[in-house]
Amino acid sequence: MKFQRRPCEPISLNLTPLIDVVFLLLIFFMVSTTFDQTSELDLQLPEALHGEQARDRAPLQIEVSEDGAISVNGEASDNLPDTLTQFLQDHTAPERVVVIADERARHGQVTRVLDALTGAGLTQVSFQTRYEP
Template sequence: MKFQRRSSEPVSLNLTPLIDVVFLLLIFFMVSTTFDQSSELDLQLPEAVNGQSSDQATSLKVEVPESGPIYLNGEAVEDLAQSLERFLEAETVPERVVVIADERARHGQVTQVLDALAGAGLSQVSFQTRYAP
């Protein structure tokens, strides 16, 4: 008995819907992703193994880079003492001050920052570091 062969069409896979879904997922993840920018300065923070996490919101940040001006809440300042006076006149006294000093910053510059903070009557000062497990 002789069977007649059926002519079969070649199987093809339509990839257009798959590509559409992949692009939609790509767009979704690009839009929903947030980036943490803790500081716009390139600071190398010193590492600390012992310490505690700082979950409280601070109202005053003083950044001391390796070189260049000191930053008060993200703005470069020439004279920290005068800038602190203006800040305290415009705002309420902050509960805490965080000093973010680059590990390569001069000790004298950090000491000047601490002196200006003490002169402004700010005594709740802490230092930010990187955690080194």
């Protein structure tokens, strides 16, 4: 007796349920995500209790006062990137830069100083604090 073979259906993978699950997960994560907003804070920075006293004066010192005024090596600067460019044209690039910020200086102003230093290619930065043993 001769049996007839049924034609075989080609094997296929149905991706529709997988796509539905991926979209549901995407919607879930989009809805449940929160975004933190940062703001500038007025910080009172403490005195340094540990560390070592600076042994020598750095060739480039940037001071940030309480009111946000910036001075480079004791001279007031209205445009820090231009002042840094002029300094680097007149002198060789210093090994390190010292940032001296008043404890009541705004964090945003100190961040702008660090950004200007990075833009000028000066990445060896240290902070000077008041040290009272």
